[in-house]
Amino acid sequence: MQFPIDLQNPARRRFVQGVTLGGAAMLGGLIKPASASVDSTQSNVLSGTDFALEIGETPVNFTGTARMATTVNGLLPGPTLRWREGTTVTLRVTNRLRVPTSIHWHGIILPANMDGVPGLSFHGIAPGETFTYRFPVRQSGTYWYHSHSGFQEQIGLYGSLVIDPAQPDSIRAEREYVVMLNDWTDEDPPAIFAHLKKMPAYYNRGELTARDFLDDVSRVGLKAALASRKMWNEMRMSPRDLVDVTGATYTYLMNGHAPAGNWTGLFKPGERVRLRFINGSSNSFYDVRIPGLKLSVVAADGQNVEPVEVDEFRIAAAETYDVIVAPQEGRAFTIFAQSMSRDGYARGTLAPRTGMQADVPALDPLPMLSMLDMMGGGDHAIHGMDHGSTPGMDMGDMAGMDHGDHAGMTMAATPKVQHARSEFNNPNVDMRVDSPRTNLDDPGIGLRDNGRRVLTYADLHTLGGSLYPQQPVTREIELHLTGNMHRFVWGFDGLKFSQAKPLHFRYGEHVRLILVNDTMMTHPIHLHGMWSELESPDGGFQVRKHTISVQPAQRVTYRVMASALGRWAYHCHLLYHMEAGMMREVVVS
């Protein structure tokens, strides 16, 4: 299955690849010399306990078109802030923009008034004003920061946080790099939002065409080709509706460099290199691999995990993964991060010397959502198969659909799903899943059975286990991720942020959040201020995270200790979903 013509188009290619100098050209010579895409050590790091950050506008050029970015200290990404566990940091943030701004410290456990969410933590930082953040650092690992105002997070206001542990780091590496992935657009983000509202498939250049249909007919016959499309057509949904904003507008960046800019990190053969991957994108998932190297995943969302060796991992918006690689050969290796919608990639190089590069892999085929992604893996789907949709399923598979019944995937018994009243008779809900799948060992759409060892949440085990192993869960809160892709309305339980009351957690209670994804998109759900301790399908502790990516028709559960008083944001970290309503306020009191 070939990706549509767009990528063969030279003008389009330049857009995806960026201009030759990539990000190096973008800062207009302000910051980096032209060769600055090579880091022998990571540049632009600020360390210590006192930081002065200035938010302003900086001209950039990633695509051949000059645009204004919103930046921290004139950098995109902003400077890496290096803190130490056990210290108290002071960050004076000055707003040089003409609009209000803010910085949210993503994944950091801190007092509510330091969390940086306008309307919940504080009023925001007015133009010309300096706001002082001050809080103790009680954790270590890889995190990031970004604006929580408007769409500033889309146009450059982000950077990495690296927190060294108070004790010597248990993760040994001779060298380390932050690898931050971002999705840059030359469009104004409010225009993107308006496009999605007026035509939700605006950026989808991978819809099934008449040719795909004829191909299917010649392969499996007319009846089967029709059958494989029947349910999608009846439900008015597209199996190619993977993400809303794609490479049709995005240029994917690695550490602020377009693919042509080829960000390069140096190593000496035999060294252990720690790569701190951060997805600072507004609306993108990446599938990351380094052909020729095994990736030893040692931390997820800043929390150390039992090392697990994989070939590839998917990183959702706002997630972080720390990976150890140990290249023995003195050659270049490509860090390849293709978008989930297979319309582009961020790319960089690990090399022993500057100026080297390795082959860049071809994009994988554009996947299609399967019945698994629509109906889950529970009894209902299987029941449905018994009653006549089997030909459709089979033909769907033959036409390239992913299917879930591959080896290594377990089907747990489906717990009873409780839909909210507000999910019925509601124009803002386009589907409900009655029998969601609960297994965590599915790498997700486009990664199933790809011949590589791909990380799943089932592989992640936080070292030391739960922070609260002795405290029983005292209450369950079930919430369903809902939306209407046709109207581009998103929410929880069919209600947008503006329609919903806050969620109340009683201070000190241990709650279990049950999320059921009643949509066909993957949503990275982020709770501010408190850890999300993901549970395995049997209810045991799995992994501690700040952002939990919920796949289509999946049910996940996680525990939250309501240990942080105040008002907190709880939302999908796809920025356009959040703005369209997929957000709640959480009040701990």
Added chain:
Amino acid sequence: MRTTTFLLAGFCAALAATPAFAQDAMQDMDMSMQGGAAPADARSPDYSDGADHGDMTGMDMLDHASLGMVLIDRLEYFDARDANGAALDAQAWYGNDTNKLRLKGEGERSDGRWQELRTEALWDRPIATYWDSQLGVRHDFGIGPDRTWAAFGVQGLAPYWFEVDATIYFGQSGRTALRFESEYELLLTQRLILQPRVEVNFYGRNDPQRHIGSGLSDAALGLRLRYEFSRQFAPYVGVEAERRFGSSADYARADGHAAFDPRIVAGLRFWF
């Protein structure tokens, strides 16, 4: 009165056929994934324990923001057997997810004047996942005296991706009308799109001054091939055939026109 009943029955049949309410049909297929009423054991979405939002300012969510859109679906030159001219089919809306003002205009110009021009101003509200209800007024310009109607209709997306617009109208002196339009977009490639279109008009009584006959008055079938240079700008070429029936056909023939009117069209589809 009998005609009105006929029209209402036809309207209901059209609704049933355009399964606005195909959700019922889907339940028959053991797929209760869309629509439907809440079962008795559905849970509450309210976990607030009485807590409310604070009074902090600065949150700027767009989930209840108003937007506006203008869609020129057809702006075309047509070349028919005994006339040529220009045709327009446009919609505009402004509003949020819950309430929109929707304006529609469709008409034809030839011989230096509007031969017919239908304009509508409607209050648009979502009533189901893929359907909006519309309530408002219609005003017709063109040959003969202007006519004003009250309008009630539905607009949305039927299963298999048929865009449907069905409206019933009540005018002065007991006039009634029913209009049904459907479009489909067949993607030949990501940018080359074939768009079949069908439109049918019924009227409750003769309107000799506007050369309209009662019953099935006219039907049009069009096929347009457009190329999307961008999502928002697409030129097209196509063919459209209109057929007048019954008294409407008689009026047309009396005017020296054929009841069957095929034409070639070329135009532009764009929106912003």
